[in-house]
């Protein structure tokens with residue numbers, strides 16, 4: 023592994039590349055990242071990077087967001103098959119139908135979506151800023167796509183607005199059940215439950231804190247509790263343990279694995295830098311429209 027890492031470092035310099043890594047990536051991939059973060063942090067970082075090449079270790083919509091910000095840079099994915107099933111649950115035709123059903127409503131689109139869907143939206147949000155975005159939106163009616171659980175989390179915190187939730191969801195976060203979390207709470211009564219807003223509502227209801235992956239890291243660092251039950255993809259536990267060696271992190275479900283996130287490996291990162299593949303491109307007209315929706319979010 024050491025040799026592989028050395029080769030990656032060498033090629034990274036030669037190509038003037040930066041490696042961006044989502045919090046759900048394999049531990050060894052997180053450890054070689056120039057920057058590791060949640061969707062919002064990675065979007066911000068990609069906007070400001072000076073490197074000519076971005077190797078994005080995450081899923082397709084994340085690399086696409088980096089390309090939307092950086093049309094003149096090469097954005098590479100080590101494995102082109104790393105998609106997000108939730109993002110693929112809505113497409114432009116379905117979104118246009120929703121807009122026709124609710125012509126008065128504005129559209130908030132979770133960043134877990136394709137560039138084409140973003141391009142048809144008023145504004146984007148991530149799991150870290152959905153509530154802020156909805157509060158700031160001028161419209162009283164909001165179509166929220168594609169995640170119904172993040173949408174319902176936001177809607178409960180912005181009761182003055184009417185929400186139309188789309189029926190999308192994350193198959194990985196569906197793997198957390200209220201029964202199992204209650205059982206774990208019984209076994210570890212001193213533990214705090216941290217849940218991602220993509221979890222089912224009945225899981226959110228028994229959580230001590232609902233937040234994005236990076237907000238979980240901040241919460242675990244600053245809270246005096248010594249034990250936490252983590253309801254999000256298990257990749258985050260690597261960083262939680264690394265940053266808080268004296269604390270214990272119990273997975274709410276050890277099988278909550280996003281198979282797409284796990285497609286990226288050190289070997290594939292090396293091949294990506296060797297062959298400059300797989301390049302992400304976005305149609306220019308779509309990119310400009312999608313950029314508007316993302317920039318509105320960034321301005322909040």
Ligand code: 13P
Nearest residue numbers: 060061062148149234235
């Ligand atoms: P975060 O933005 O919280 O990292 O979430 C991204 C994601 O895909 C969650 O499943």
Ligand code: SF4
Nearest residue numbers: 106107108192194280
């Ligand atoms: Fe998509 Fe869920 Fe995987 Fe996140 S964990 S990338 S929402 S499938």
